[in-house]
Amino acid sequence: MQPLIDNARLFGQRPEEFAKLAEGQSPQVLFITCSDSRVVPALITGAGPGELFELRTAGNIVPPYTSEHPTSEAATIEYAVEVLGVSDIVVCGHSHCGAVGALVRGDDLTAVPAVRDWLTHAAPRPAGAPEDPAVAEGVQSHVLTQLLRLRSYPFIEEKLTARQLTLRAWYYEVHTGAVREHRAGTDTFEAL
16 A cells, blocks of 8 residues: 555645646546456556546446436436537456456355345346356457447437447457457457
8 A cells, every 4th residue: 555655645746737637627538447456447548637537337337227216327427428528438348357257157246245236237147158267258248238228328329319429349458458349340349
């Protein structure tokens, strides 16, 4: 922890570099990804402060839309689209994902009931080879399911119809740093 504290102390000693951020934000991208500490959106994309609006959830899950019981995730997505006016949403899954791996393998999660209950939002269960430690196939199918879930949000569908929003599915390999994007024409994840 100490190296993190030391960096935070130094970070706050450069106020002139951050003064313009007080004027507001205008990110063009909402980046939805896993909470996994190995996935760092700004590092992957090279984005600086104010360039990405991030939503991080266990397993990069987009919960079902419901106006009766809104979730924090739905509020974040709505704010990004309706208030900030992002033009792109990236759902980025990653290799070696513990959440998707647990789903693919059908792990017993009774010891972590909040995790177990959260992962029910990932339905349907992702396809994939349980013996693959990278769970590549499972993660990729899961990311596509989350894009479909986004389409069920009324304000998302409205922006898609008006061609004011683009949805993107990415797969990040934590062991290589490679990023792949889903190509609808071939239904494969290919290098950016």
